[in-house]
Structure formats: C-alpha cells, structure tokens
Amino acid sequence: MTFTVVALLIAVAALGVPLFIVLGAGGLYAAHSAGLDPAVLIAEMLRLASSPNLMAIPLFTLAGVALSRGGAPERLLQVFNAGFGWMPGGLAIVALTACAFFTAFSGASGVTILALGGLLYPILRGENYSKNFSLGLLTSSGSLGLLFPPSLVILLYGIVAGVSIEQLFMAGLVPGLLLLFMLAVYSAVVSRHIGISPRPFSLPVLFSALRTGMWDLLLPIGIVVGLFGGYLTATEAASCSAAYALLLETVIHRRLVSVSQLYEIFRETIILVGSVLIILGIALGLTNLLIDAQIPMKILAALEQGVSSQLQFLLLLNAFLLVVGCMMDIFSAIIVVVPLILPLAQRFGVDPVHLGIVFLANLEIGYLTPPVGINLFLASQRFKEPMLNLFRAALPFLLIMLIWLALVTYLPHLSLWWKKI
Amino acid sequence: MTDQAELYRRNRTWKAKLEFYLTNAESIVATAGLVLLLGLSLAEIGARNFFHTAIPGADILNRYLVLWVSFLGAVLAVRERHIKIDAVAVWFPEAWRRKLERPIFVFSSVVCGFLFWAALRFWREEWAHAAAADKWVAALGAIIPLSFFLLTAQFAIRFVIGPRSPKRTS
Numbered sequence: 001m002t003f004t005v006v007a008l009l010i011a012v013a014a015l016g017v018p019l020f021i022v023l024g025a026g027g028l029y030a031a032h033s034a035g036l037d038p039a040v041l042i043a044e045m046l047r048l049a050s051s052p053n054l055m056a057i058p059l060f061t062l063a064g065v066a067l068s069r070g071g072a073p074e075r076l077l078q079v080f081n082a083g084f085g086w087m088p089g090g091l092a093i094v095a096l097t098a099c100a101f102f103t104a105f106s107g108a109s110g111v112t113i114l115a116l117g118g119l120l121y122p123i124l125r126g127e128n129y130s131k132n133f134s135l136g137l138l139t140s141s142g143s144l145g146l147l148f149p150p151s152l153v154i155l156l157y158g159i160v161a162g163v164s165i166e167q168l169f170m171a172g173l174v175p176g177l178l179l180l181f182m183l184a185v186y187s188a189v190v191s192r193h194i195g196i197s198p199r200p201f202s203l204p205v206l207f208s209a210l211r212t213g214m215w216d217l218l219l220p221i222g223i224v225v226g227l228f229g230g231y232l233t234a235t236e237a238a239s240c241s242a243a244y245a246l247l248l249e250t251v252i253h254r255r256l257v258s259v260s261q262l263y264e265i266f267r268e269t270i271i272l273v274g275s276v277l278i279i280l281g282i283a284l285g286l287t288n289l290l291i292d293a294q295i296p297m298k299i300l301a302a303l304e305q306g307v308s309s310q311l312q313f314l315l316l317l318n319a320f321l322l323v324v325g326c327m328m329d330i331f332s333a334i335i336v337v338v339p340l341i342l343p344l345a346q347r348f349g350v351d352p353v354h355l356g357i358v359f360l361a362n363l364e365i366g367y368l369t370p371p372v373g374i375n376l377f378l379a380s381q382r383f384k385e386p387m388l389n390l391f392r393a394a395l396p397f398l399l400i401m402l403i404w405l406a407l408v409t410y411l412p413h414l415s416l417w418w419k420k421i
Numbered sequence: 422m423t424d425q426a427e428l429y430r431r432n433r434t435w436k437a438k439l440e441f442y443l444t445n446a447e448s449i450v451a452t453a454g455l456v457l458l459l460g461l462s463l464a465e466i467g468a469r470n471f472f473h474t475a476i477p478g479a480d481i482l483n484r485y486l487v488l489w490v491s492f493l494g495a496v497l498a499v500r501e502r503h504i505k506i507d508a509v510a511v512w513f514p515e516a517w518r519r520k521l522e523r524p525i526f527v528f529s530s531v532v533c534g535f536l537f538w539a540a541l542r543f544w545r546e547e548w549a550h551a552a553a554a555d556k557w558v559a560a561l562g563a564i565i566p567l568s569f570f571l572l573t574a575q576f577a578i579r580f581v582i583g584p585r586s587p588k589r590t591s
Contacts (some may be wrong), residue, residue, distance in 0.1 A: 017528060039542055042543040049487070049488055055483055055484065057487075058455060239463050270490055277494070278498075
C-alpha cells in the first residue's frame with residue numbers, strides 16, 4: 001500500500017503538482033498510517049520558527065535581488081574584465097569568475113544563466129570563441145559559486161542538517177576555488193588552441209572599473225571577514241548584507257530610487273523565499289514521520305548488506321545524488337534528501353560538513369545532466385538552442401567537474417583543511 | 422506592471438478582481454513583514470553592540486516574521502506560478518499540460534484543505550493554552566492556518582477559472 005502511494009505521489013509530482021503539495025499529501029498519508037493526528041505536521045512546521053539561522057535566508061535573498069536588479073552583474077563584469085581580461089583565455093576566465101560571484105549571491109543557479117548568459121555570450125563570440133565553447137562555458141558556469149559565501153544552498157543545508165553555517169562556508173572555499181581554477185586552466189588551453197591573443201592590461205581601465213564596482217566587491221569581502229573573523233553570525237551578516245545592498249543601490253549607484261522599484265524587490269524576494277521555505281516547512285513534518293518510522297535505518301540495513309566501507313558508500317552516494325541532481329532542483333533536493341542520508345553518512349563515518357560539500361557538488365553537476373538538468377533547460381531557453389546541443393557543448397566542462405567531484409569526495413581535507421589549524 | 426496587474430487589466434471578472442485584491446493585500450503584508458524583519462534585526466545588532474542590551478521580544482518576533490514572509494510568499498508564488506516542478510510535464514505538448522491543470526488544482530486544493538483544517542485545530546489549541554503574556558506569540562502563529570486557507574482558496578479559484586492562456590503561463 002505504502003509503495004503504491006509513494007509511486008502515485010512521484011507520478012503526480014512528475015505531472016506538475018507543486019512539490020510542497022506532494023510532500024503535504026505524503027505527510028498526511030504518513031500521519032494517517034501511523035495513527036497520528038495530522039496536527040503533528042503543523043507542530044513540526046512551527047519548528048521553523050525555532051531555527052535561529054532561518055532569518056538569514058530572506059535577508060541574503062533580499063541582498064541578492066537588490067544587487068541583481070541594481071545592475072551589479074554589469075559592474076562586476078567590468079571589474080573582472082579589467083582585472084583578468086589580459087590573461088590567456090582572459091574573457092572565458094572573466095565569465096567564470098563573474099558567474100561564480102553572481103551565483104554566490106543569487107543562490108539559485110539558473111538566475112545566473114538568465115542574467116549573465118545573455119550579456120556574456122555575444123562578447124565571447126565577438127572575441128572568436130567557438131559557439132560550442134561559449135555555450136558550454138556559460139551553461140556550466142550557471143552553477144559555479146554555489147559553494148562560496150553567502151550561498152543560500154549552503155545556508156539551507158546547514159539549517160536542514162543542523163551543521164554550523166560558518167564551518168560550511170569555510171569548507172566550501174577551497175573546493176569552489178579549485179573548480180574555478182580547473183575550468184580556468186581548461187579555458188586558457190582552449191583559447192590558446194583557437195589562437196585568441198590576450199588583450200593588453202590597462203591600469204586606467206581597471207581603476208575606472210573599480211571606481212564603480214568596488215562597492216559591490218566590498219560586500220563579499222565584508223561577509224567573509226565578518227564570518228570567518230568571528231565578528232558576525234550568519235544572521236547578522238545577512239542583515240548587514242541586505243542593508244548594505246539596499247544602501248548601495250539607492251544611495252551610491254542610485255539605480256533603485258522609486259518606492260515602486262523597492263516594492264518590486266521586496267516582493268520578488270518574498271516570492272523566492274516563500275517558494276523554498278514552504279517546501280522546507282512541510283517536509284519537516286514528513287521527514288520526521290519517516291524518521292519515526294525508521295525509514296533511514298531500514299535503508300541503512302539494506303545498504304549494509306552490499307556496502308561495507310566509507311569509499312563504497314561515497315561512490316554509491318555520488319551515483320545517487322547525480323540522479324537526484326538531474327531530477328530535482330537543488331533546494332528541494334536538500335530539503336527532501338538530506339534528512340534521509342545524514343544518518344547513513346554518519347554511520348559510515350562521513351563528516352556532516354564534508355557530506356554537505358559533496359552533496360552540493362553532486363547537485364551542481366546534476367544541473368548539467370539530461371533529462372531535466374535545469375542549467376540545460378534554462379540555457380536552452382536563453383540561447384534558443386536544443387538541450388542536446390547544449391549538453392554536447394557542456395560535455396568537456398562536465399567531465400572536468402566530474403574529476404573535481406572525485407577530488408572533493410575522496411579528499412576530505414579539501415573541505416576540512418581548517419579543522420587541522 | 423506585475424503579472425497580477427497585467428491579468429487584472431486583461432480580465433475584470435469578479436474572480437480575477439478577487440485574485441488581484443487578495444494578491445495585493447498579501448504582498449503588502451508580506452513586504453511590511455520583510456521591512457520590519459530587516460529593521461528589527463539591524464536594531465538588534467545595534468542594541469547588542471552599542472548598548473549591550475537586547476530588544477525585548479525582538480528575537481521571537483523576528484522568527485515569526487520569517488514565517489509570515491515565507492508563508493505569504495508561498496501563497497504569492499502559487500498565484501504567480503513560481504512553484505512547479507515539471508519533471509515529465511515539460512516534455513508534454515502545451516494542450517496536454519493545459520488539460521492537466523484543473524485536476525492538479527483540485528488535488529492541490531484538497532491537500533491544502535486538509536492541512537488548513539489540521540493547522541486551525543492546532544492553532545486553536547495553542548491559543549487556548551497560551552499564558553496571557555504569550556498570547557501575542559500564539560497570535561503570530563495564526564499565519565499557518567491563514568496561509569493554508571489562502572492556498573486552498575487560491576487553488577479552488579484557479580480550478581474555477583481554469584487554465585490561463587499560453588501567453589500568460591510564462
């Protein structure tokens with residue numbers, strides 16, 4: 001009976017029923033089968049109010065939306081272009097860093113493709129980068145930066161898994177930079193192969209770009225120093241970021257000056273936050289019932305028959321999460337899957353902070369894999385290209401990301417280096 | 422012009438008007454909540470660092486404001502079609518997807534109706550058992566039944582109105 005209900009719920013989700021409705025229906029069924037009052041789901045939902053870090057999600061989202069609407073992507077592009085454009089493969093590296101930077105703030109990686117992809121594609125093509133390389137680069141760059149502060153997916157993982165947000169931000173830095181470095185090296189090699197000559201470096205151009213873009217750059221620097229220096233908690237950093245971003249766009253750059261513009265920014269934030277947190281609220285009830293029903297323990301018992309080492313577990317986890325990543329969006333995947341795999345990972349001795357980075361790295365890659373990798377889907381809409389062409393174009397980048405995933409998964413020190421200090 | 426305002430401009434039936442006014446009311450309350458959340462959290466940082474004190478009740482109020490912002494945001498997201506997963510449906514022809522909409526709205530409305538009923542009973546219990554000094558906290562918890570009521574109504578309204586034209590379902 002339970003199997004039939006689960007299969008039905010998966011089917012209705014696939015047909016387009018909102019995920020929170022599917023989870024709500026699952027929760028109602030689980031409560032009914034356990035002979036419990038469905039009010040237990042509501043009690044769990046109210047647990048959201050006891051999470052001290054939850055407040056950081058709307059406030060960081062507000063900062064990201066204000067920056068995005070206020071023209072920060074264009075200003076950052078100018079700064080990175082002036083700063084890195086002279087390197088071999090300079091423009092491609094500019095695209096990678098700008099996308100990573102912007103994704104760290106905008107959280108949901110699809111936004112990056114929509115906001116920056118359209119700006120960068122004609123510039124890359126204008127510099128003679130091939131169509132395939134440009135499309136592949138921009139499609140895969142859409143999910144770079146998810147591991148950098150103040151990434152919303154890290155915040156959400158921290159809240160769902162009950163892991164320190166500051167530690168997760170610290171853990172994401174080296175893997176995130178490593179991926180940027182690997183893709184930058186590949187881009188430099190390709191650009192040399194195509195015969196694109198680097199542009200000359202110009203100090204006046206850099207200064208001019210910095211004059212407009214330095215305020216945007218100060219924000220992530222402030223967050224990193226504030227969080228890692230122990231001066232701010234995640235929620236304080238979020239409040240300060242939102243206030244700073246609003247000040248930047250209303251007073252310094254004066255891009256958002258009317259009340260209606262500000263109202264739209266707040267409204268967009270509310271909708272983005274609402275569409276994620278309602279899933280979290282409802283999933284709390286369902287996952288709690290699943291845990292009460294010992295579901296993770298049953299999975300563990302089944303798993304232990306075939307899996308005996310941490311390495312085997314991580315391999316299996318990678319395969320499983322790659323499938324999850326190409327079927328679900330990253331926020332829903334964190335909310336639904338993390339509570340189920342966390343006890344399994346602990347049983348196999350995987351550090352929850354390391355698990356978070358592995359989890360997010362997998363989902364980042366899942367965004368690029370058919371049938372429903374969201375980066376492929378959004379890029380297909382943005383660049384008017386069939387998804388299969390984009391997948392082919394993104395394949396070299398995907399392979400590099402898979403090598404990176406293996407490094408991040410099997411070398412925990414990359415994520416946990418700070419524990420040795 | 423927002424999507425809702427655009428819909429209102431195109432369609433002045435009572436159902437569309439109701440949807441428009443509800444959306445506006447929810448947007449205003451949720452925006453006020455987010456502004457208050459930002460202001461209060463900044464004031465708290467200031468009070469803690471400069472006056473070594475805390476604003477009484479601010480922490481609890483902030484946590485509940487997050488719930489208000491999130492749940493009203495979810496209602497708005499549903500109204501403006503931001504919440505959906507199209508794992509398989511994305512491959513369907515437009516006509517099929519439009520045919521699926523009404524059954525999806527009914528199913529969603531029924532699920533939200535059950536959740537509303539559970540939330541209302543839970544909240545009434547909380548309210549009845551809250552001490553006089555904590556009544557305001559219990560009152561803030563009303564957002565959960567309220568938002569499930571709004572979601573139930575929204576899905577029901579959409580069921581009555583039916584699928585939007587392809588141009589509007591962007």
